[in-house]
Amino acid sequence: MFDVAIIGAGVVGAMVARELAKYQLKIIVLEKENDVAMGASRANSGIVHAGYDATPGSLKARLNVEGAAMMEDVCKALGVKYKRNGSLVIGFDEEDRKGIEKLLEKGKANGVEVEFLDQAGVRALEPNIGKNVTCALYAPTGGIVCPYDLTIAALGNAMDNGAELKRNFAVCSIEKIPGGYEICSENSRVQTRCVVNCAGLYSDTIAKMIGDHSISVHPRKGEYILLDKECGGVVRNTIFRTPTKMGKGILVSPTVDGNLLLGPTSVDKEDKEDKDTTAEGFAEILGKAKEYVENLPAGKAITSFCGLRAAGNTGDFIITSPEQGFVNAAGIESPGLSASPAIARYIAGMLREQGLDLAENPNYVATRVSSHHFRDASLEEKNAMIKANPAYGRIICRCEGVTEGEILDAIRRNPGATDLDGVKRRTRAQMGRCQGGFCMPYVTELLAKELGIAYEDVTKCGGKSVINVEKTKGGMAQ
Amino acid sequence: MRDLVIIGGGPAGMSAAIAAFEQGIRDILILERDESLGGILQQCIHNGFGLHKFGEELTGPEYAWKYEQKVRELNIETKCNTMVLDITEDKVITATNATEGIFQLQAKAIVLAMGCRERSKGALNIAGSRPAGIFSAGTAQKFVNMKGYLPGKNVVILGSGDIGLIMARRMTLEGAKVHAVCELMPYSGGLARNIEQCLNDFNIPLKLSHTVVQIHGKERLEGVTIAQVDENRRPIAETREFIPCDTLLLSVGLIPENELSKAAKVDLSPITNGAVVDQDRQTSIPGVFACGNVLHVHDLVDFVSEEAEIAGKAAAAYIKGNTGKKVEIPVKTDGKVRYTVPQVITEQKDITLYFRVGNVYKNVRVNVTAGDKVILSRKRPKVAPGEMESVTIKKDLLNNVGSLTVSLEEL
Structure with a gap:
C-alpha cells in the first residue's frame, strides 16, 4: 500500500510529489496521459507572477506570493531556467489608469514590490512599446519559467527520491478500503492511505468519485503563438494589459528559452478536450499584441498551440479536504504555476494535520542535474x-x-x-x-x-499518434 | 589556418570544392553535418537531375555520386557528422563532432553551402488540433526513401512546391491515396514538368486558390477542412470541404538556412533570405562566398552546381590574393521581378543574371536598363514564380554603367 497517491502529473502534482518525497513515504503519481505535464502545465504563459493581481486575503494571493518567493530556489535546485525579467501592466486610457492604480493598491496589500510608470517611464524600460501606451504598473519581481521543464524536473526529482509514476492510468473509480483507498483504472489498481487530487480539469470528476460534489471546474481556452528566437529581444519584460474578470488578457513575453510568446486568448468552454486553435484566436492575439508592441514581427511565428486552464467555481484556489486522507487541489488556474511550490507545502501541512507521519527522509536529495547541463557547460x-x-x-x-x-x-x-x-x-x-x-x-x-x-x-504523444503506419513496399526497412 | 573551408557537403559544397581544387587550391575542407556527402539529393531518388549539366537523366543519388567520386578522387578532405556551430566575421569556424569534440578553425576563405529548410506548419497558423500525421514533404520523403517507412495512407498535400509534387507521386507509388494538392496561389510554385508527371499522370487533383483551414484529429490526423480563397487569399466560408485523411504534407516554401551567415554578420537580402552577393557569389564579407540553396532557392540542381563552380573559383582567386572591386554596379529590379542574383556587379565581364518573377506573366519582354537606356531585351512567352529565369549580359554592354535595372514589359 502506498502512503500517498497523487492523481495528475501536472505542475501541482509534481510539486506535491517532490515535497512529499522529502519524507519517508511511499508515493505514487497517477497520470492518464503518456507523459507528465500534458494538461495546463504543457501550454501556459510560463509566468511567475509577482502577486499584485490576486485579491488580498485570498488563498490565491497568499500562495502566489509565497510560491513566487520560493521559485528561484526551487528552480536552482532542479536546474530549471528561471529569470526575473519583470512584469509591466500597460494602460492605454483613463480607465486603464484607474485599473492600474487599483492593482498598485492590491500589490502593496499583498506585499509585492510595484511602481507606477508614466509614458516616458514605460518607454525608457521598453523602447518597442506601443505608441498609444500611456502608463504602466511595473513589478520588477515578475519572472518567467518554462512550465513543463519545471514539472518534468520536479517529478524527476521526486522519482529520484523514490516516488513512482504510472502513466496511461486514467482513474475511473476510487473505493474506500480499510485504512485508505483503492484507485482503479480500466486495467489496473493502486491502494493508498491518502489521495491528493491534482487532476486539473478533471479534479471535479475525481472529487465526485468519493462523493464530493462541491467542486466544478471548466476549461478556459487559451491560444498562443510562439515566435522565432530572433524575436526574443523585442521586449524584456512580460507585457500585460490591465486585467479583466476573464483573466490577465493577452500578454507578450520573452520565454526563458529566448522565444517570444503571444497569448493567451480566454474563452470559457464546455469541452475539456477541445484544444483546437482557431482563426479568431489568431486574429485576436495578433491584433492585441500589435497594440502592445510596435512593429511586432508576426511573420516569424514558428508554432501555435492551445491550453485549457482549469477554472474553478469559486474564483479562488480550491484546496480542501472533504474527508480524512483525501485532499483536493482544484481550480488551480493562474497564478497556479507561480504558487505551485507553496501549494505543495500547504498540502503537505494538511496531510500532516490529518495524521500522516512526515518523518524526514535521510536520503533525500533536493537537487537534480539540469536538462540544460550540457548546453550550459563551458x-x-x-x-x-x-x-x-x-x-x-x-x-x-x-x-x-x-x-x-x-x-x-x-x-x-x-x-x-x-x-x-x-x-x-x-x-x-x-x-x-x-x-x-x-x-x-x-x-x-x-x-x-x-x-x-x-x-x-514510435508515437508523437502516445496512444494512436503513430508517426509511420507501415514499412514501404520495397521493404528497405530493417 | 586552412585555405578554404566549405560549410555543407551537398551539391553546392562539393561543386565549389572541386572548382577551387581545379584552380590550384589544395588545402580544402568540407564540413558536413549529415553522415554522408550529397545533401538532400540523397533522398531525391526520382530522376530528372543532370539534364543541363550532363545531358542525361540521373536520380539525385546518382547526380551526387558523380560529385562525391570526384571529391574522393581529388583527395579533398571531408568531415561528415560534423556540425558547424558558429562562424565569425574573421572567418573563425566553430564546429563539433563525436570524435574531435568542439573545435575551431581559422579559414582564409569560406564557402557557405548549407542549403535550405522547409517552411513548417507553425509558420502558417492553421487552426485546429496538433495530431501526428503532419509532415513537411521533405520529412516524409526522408521517411519513405531513406528509412523505408510510409508515414500515411490517405494524404492531402498543402502547397505545390516541387517536393510536394514529387511526394504526391512517391506516396501514390507506395500505395497511398493522395486526395488533393491545395495551392493557396492561383498558380503552382512547382515546375511545369512536375505537375504533368507527378499529378496529371496519376489523376491527382491540383486545387489552385485553395488552402487548409482546419486540422482535425486528436492523436493521429483524421482529416482536414479545405476552402477556396478569394483574391486576397482569404478563405471563402461557403467553399469549406472536409477531406478525411491521415496525413497532411506541407510543401509551402523553402527558406535558405542562413543562421550561420547571420552569426558571421553577412548582409542578407530580405527577398531571397540569402546573402547579398556579387557576380563571384562573394558576400558582404570579403572572402566569404555563398552558393546553392543557401543563397537563393533553385529549381534545378544543375544550376546549383554551376553557381557553386563560380563561388569555388572565386574563392580560389581570393586565396591567391586576387581581391578587390574593380567597379560597383548595383542591380535593381522593378516590382514584377522579385530579385536578381547577383545583386551587385564588381567586375566588368560577361555576367549571367538569375532572377525570379512575382507572378505568372505571358508574352513579356525582359529588359535590362542602364539609366534610361535598354541595353538588353529578351522575349519570353511565359514567366512564372516557380521557374528561375536568366539573361546574360556581355562585358561590353557594361561600359560606363552606373547601375542596372531588370524589369518586365508586358506585350
Missing part, C-alpha cells in the same frame, strides 16, 4: 563530456543545437521520454524553427532503439 566541460560520451558531439536537432547525448538522457532519466513530444519538451529537439523537419526521423530512431520498440510504433 567549452572545456563540453569537450570533456564529449570525450567521455561521444553522443554529446553529435548534433541531432540543428535548429536548437540538441545533441544525441541530451536526447538519450531525456529518454533514460526520470521521468523518461517515451514519445517524440516527450523528447521535445525535455530537450527542445523539434522545437526550433524547422519544427522537427530535419530531426524527427533521427529522434524516432533513437526512441525506437532505446525503448526497444519497432520504428513504426
Whole structure:
C-alpha cells in the first residue's frame, strides 16, 4: 500500500510529489496521459507572477506570493531556467489608469514590490512599446519559467527520491478500503492511505468519485503563438494589459528559452478536450499584441498551440479536504504555476494535520542535474563530456543545437521520454524553427532503439499518434 | 589556418570544392553535418537531375555520386557528422563532432553551402488540433526513401512546391491515396514538368486558390477542412470541404538556412533570405562566398552546381590574393521581378543574371536598363514564380554603367 497517491502529473502534482518525497513515504503519481505535464502545465504563459493581481486575503494571493518567493530556489535546485525579467501592466486610457492604480493598491496589500510608470517611464524600460501606451504598473519581481521543464524536473526529482509514476492510468473509480483507498483504472489498481487530487480539469470528476460534489471546474481556452528566437529581444519584460474578470488578457513575453510568446486568448468552454486553435484566436492575439508592441514581427511565428486552464467555481484556489486522507487541489488556474511550490507545502501541512507521519527522509536529495547541463557547460566541460560520451558531439536537432547525448538522457532519466513530444519538451529537439523537419526521423530512431520498440510504433504523444503506419513496399526497412 | 573551408557537403559544397581544387587550391575542407556527402539529393531518388549539366537523366543519388567520386578522387578532405556551430566575421569556424569534440578553425576563405529548410506548419497558423500525421514533404520523403517507412495512407498535400509534387507521386507509388494538392496561389510554385508527371499522370487533383483551414484529429490526423480563397487569399466560408485523411504534407516554401551567415554578420537580402552577393557569389564579407540553396532557392540542381563552380573559383582567386572591386554596379529590379542574383556587379565581364518573377506573366519582354537606356531585351512567352529565369549580359554592354535595372514589359 502506498502512503500517498497523487492523481495528475501536472505542475501541482509534481510539486506535491517532490515535497512529499522529502519524507519517508511511499508515493505514487497517477497520470492518464503518456507523459507528465500534458494538461495546463504543457501550454501556459510560463509566468511567475509577482502577486499584485490576486485579491488580498485570498488563498490565491497568499500562495502566489509565497510560491513566487520560493521559485528561484526551487528552480536552482532542479536546474530549471528561471529569470526575473519583470512584469509591466500597460494602460492605454483613463480607465486603464484607474485599473492600474487599483492593482498598485492590491500589490502593496499583498506585499509585492510595484511602481507606477508614466509614458516616458514605460518607454525608457521598453523602447518597442506601443505608441498609444500611456502608463504602466511595473513589478520588477515578475519572472518567467518554462512550465513543463519545471514539472518534468520536479517529478524527476521526486522519482529520484523514490516516488513512482504510472502513466496511461486514467482513474475511473476510487473505493474506500480499510485504512485508505483503492484507485482503479480500466486495467489496473493502486491502494493508498491518502489521495491528493491534482487532476486539473478533471479534479471535479475525481472529487465526485468519493462523493464530493462541491467542486466544478471548466476549461478556459487559451491560444498562443510562439515566435522565432530572433524575436526574443523585442521586449524584456512580460507585457500585460490591465486585467479583466476573464483573466490577465493577452500578454507578450520573452520565454526563458529566448522565444517570444503571444497569448493567451480566454474563452470559457464546455469541452475539456477541445484544444483546437482557431482563426479568431489568431486574429485576436495578433491584433492585441500589435497594440502592445510596435512593429511586432508576426511573420516569424514558428508554432501555435492551445491550453485549457482549469477554472474553478469559486474564483479562488480550491484546496480542501472533504474527508480524512483525501485532499483536493482544484481550480488551480493562474497564478497556479507561480504558487505551485507553496501549494505543495500547504498540502503537505494538511496531510500532516490529518495524521500522516512526515518523518524526514535521510536520503533525500533536493537537487537534480539540469536538462540544460550540457548546453550550459563551458567549452572545456563540453569537450570533456564529449570525450567521455561521444553522443554529446553529435548534433541531432540543428535548429536548437540538441545533441544525441541530451536526447538519450531525456529518454533514460526520470521521468523518461517515451514519445517524440516527450523528447521535445525535455530537450527542445523539434522545437526550433524547422519544427522537427530535419530531426524527427533521427529522434524516432533513437526512441525506437532505446525503448526497444519497432520504428513504426514510435508515437508523437502516445496512444494512436503513430508517426509511420507501415514499412514501404520495397521493404528497405530493417 | 586552412585555405578554404566549405560549410555543407551537398551539391553546392562539393561543386565549389572541386572548382577551387581545379584552380590550384589544395588545402580544402568540407564540413558536413549529415553522415554522408550529397545533401538532400540523397533522398531525391526520382530522376530528372543532370539534364543541363550532363545531358542525361540521373536520380539525385546518382547526380551526387558523380560529385562525391570526384571529391574522393581529388583527395579533398571531408568531415561528415560534423556540425558547424558558429562562424565569425574573421572567418573563425566553430564546429563539433563525436570524435574531435568542439573545435575551431581559422579559414582564409569560406564557402557557405548549407542549403535550405522547409517552411513548417507553425509558420502558417492553421487552426485546429496538433495530431501526428503532419509532415513537411521533405520529412516524409526522408521517411519513405531513406528509412523505408510510409508515414500515411490517405494524404492531402498543402502547397505545390516541387517536393510536394514529387511526394504526391512517391506516396501514390507506395500505395497511398493522395486526395488533393491545395495551392493557396492561383498558380503552382512547382515546375511545369512536375505537375504533368507527378499529378496529371496519376489523376491527382491540383486545387489552385485553395488552402487548409482546419486540422482535425486528436492523436493521429483524421482529416482536414479545405476552402477556396478569394483574391486576397482569404478563405471563402461557403467553399469549406472536409477531406478525411491521415496525413497532411506541407510543401509551402523553402527558406535558405542562413543562421550561420547571420552569426558571421553577412548582409542578407530580405527577398531571397540569402546573402547579398556579387557576380563571384562573394558576400558582404570579403572572402566569404555563398552558393546553392543557401543563397537563393533553385529549381534545378544543375544550376546549383554551376553557381557553386563560380563561388569555388572565386574563392580560389581570393586565396591567391586576387581581391578587390574593380567597379560597383548595383542591380535593381522593378516590382514584377522579385530579385536578381547577383545583386551587385564588381567586375566588368560577361555576367549571367538569375532572377525570379512575382507572378505568372505571358508574352513579356525582359529588359535590362542602364539609366534610361535598354541595353538588353529578351522575349519570353511565359514567366512564372516557380521557374528561375536568366539573361546574360556581355562585358561590353557594361561600359560606363552606373547601375542596372531588370524589369518586365508586358506585350
